[in-house]
Amino acid sequence: MRILSPSRPLVLAALAVATPVALAACSSSSTSTATTDVPGGTVTTTSPVSTASFTCAKAPASAVNTALGTSVGAPTSQTNGPVTVCTYNSTSPIQTVIARVDTGSSAATFRAEEAQSAAHGETPTPVPGVGDAAYSLSISGGGFTTNTFAVLKGSNEVQVNGPGTPAQVQAYAVQLVDSL
Numbered sequence: 001m002r003i004l005s006p007s008r009p010l011v012l013a014a015l016a017v018a019t020p021v022a023l024a025a026c027s028s029s030s031t032s033t034a035t036t037d038v039p040g041g042t043v044t045t046t047s048p049v050s051t052a053s054f055t056c057a058k059a060p061a062s063a064v065n066t067a068l069g070t071s072v073g074a075p076t077s078q079t080n081g082p083v084t085v086c087t088y089n090s091t092s093p094i095q096t097v098i099a100r101v102d103t104g105s106s107a108a109t110f111r112a113e114e115a116q117s118a119a120h121g122e123t124p125t126p127v128p129g130v131g132d133a134a135y136s137l138s139i140s141g142g143g144f145t146t147n148t149f150a151v152l153k154g155s156n157e158v159q160v161n162g163p164g165t166p167a168q169v170q171a172y173a174v175q176l177v178d179s180l
Contacts, residue, residue: 054101056086059176064088067172068164070095094144097162099176105157107133113150113159127151127170131177136166149173156180 056077064072072088072095079085082104088097102109114124114135127134131153138147149170150159158180160173 053082053103054084054180056084056099058179059086059099061088064097064099064162064172067175068097068162068168070097070163072097075099095163097160097164099172100157100159100161101176101180102157103155103180105152105155107152110150110152110157117148130170130174134170136170138166151177153177153180 056075059075061072061074064070064075070088070090071093072090075086075088077084077086083100083102086099086101088099089095110133117124117135117137122137122139124135124137127136127149131151134149134151136147136149138145140146144163146161146163147166147169148159148161149166149172150157151173156177158173158177160169160176162169164172
């Protein structure tokens with residue numbers, strides 16, 4: 001996620017809206033299959049089921065502000081299957097925090113997301129000893145720095161992006177993944 005200079009508030013606003021949409025769209029949706037025995041045979045139906053067990057209410061703005069030293073407001077939420085993206089914004093100072101929680105992730109998906117960051121010119125740094133896998137990265141530009149920490153624990157993946165220090169962002173991401 002690239003943060004632009006304060007002289008570009010419209011671009012920043014568009015980025016703040018587009019990022020959670022793109023992150024949520026990267027998830028896969030789930031389906032549920034039910035088999036019912038009826039006279040004369042068996043009927044099998046498949047229907048989409050939301051598998052998200054995380055809501056942004058579990059990560060209120062007050063917790064984000066305490067953890068990251070920010071002053072963001074209540075989050076907007078977007079859920080797509082097992083992925084929930086909580087986007088927190090503030091205009092004074094300009095701040096955006098994004099918490100992405102995927103309760104249906106895998107090691108392969110996590111590695112692919114890390115590789116995608118690298119393909120976009122970002123430099124993910126593996127963080128051993130945290131969850132099943134973890135990485136961090138920082139992006140600076142226009143006087144802003146955004147730190148990202150992603151952690152996978154079982155099938156739960158948490159990614160936090162925000163203006164807090166790398167240690168603050170890591171601690172909050174680990175707190176979220178441990179709460180799942």
